[in-house]
């Protein structure tokens with residue numbers, strides 16, 4: 583039986599920021615790390631400019647209101663242990679965020695080099711109690727678009743069940759590992775109980791965007807206040823080479839072949 587799900591759209595223009603690791607000390611070792619001090623300054627800029635900063639699900643809900651507040655959504659991928667200090671910062675500044683958890687890797691080693699371990703279930707429980715939105719980053723953090731048919735559904739269902747059974751969290755938001763969206767994802771995600779999902783995208787989300795493929799903007803180290811304001815008003819300048827490959831159907835075919843022939847997951 584085929585399930586038909588109406589395509590739901592992002593209600594209004596919505597900058598969605600993507601972060602990974604936030605080291606409390608020392609400099610970043612790559613552009614997927616933003617030092618805690620910089621994040622503090624960036625959140626202050628947004629707050630002083632009159633933005634409500636919150637998780638993706640709440641941001642989409644706020645976008646349905648008329649008149650709505652100025653909103654920026656804030657998201658963190660993978661669940662690095664350094665998010666514990668971010669949670670304190672969010673509480674201090676009255677901000678919210680969505681944290682995407684790959685449930686098979688909880689308490690294990692992170693995906694970003696030099697970013698340290700991932701949060702434990704006990705720490706995630708505390709964060710959920712503190713009001714952080716916990717979303718699914720799949721179960722095993724594999725690129726879902728090249729996996730065998732049916733595996734996407736397993737990854738979607740397993741991670742959601744783990745979050746509920748271990749934490750009592752009903753996950754509404756999903757984040758595709760490595761940013762690769764999946765065709766007809768809305769049917770699977772909607773049936774599982776999710777109401778939104780995000781990709782990398784590197785542009786500002788807006789009316790017309792599928793809520794199950796919300797694009798995000800990468801928050802990079804060294805951006806500064808002017809860079810942040812430009813990012814949320816104009817989007818990312820240019821597209822990095824890797825994202826050009828992501829966008830190319832040929833690259834997806836190469837990754838699919840690599841997985842089937844050698845078992846190696848190119849990302």
Ligand SMILES: [Zn+2]
Nearest residue numbers: 659660759760
């Ligand atoms: Zn990830």
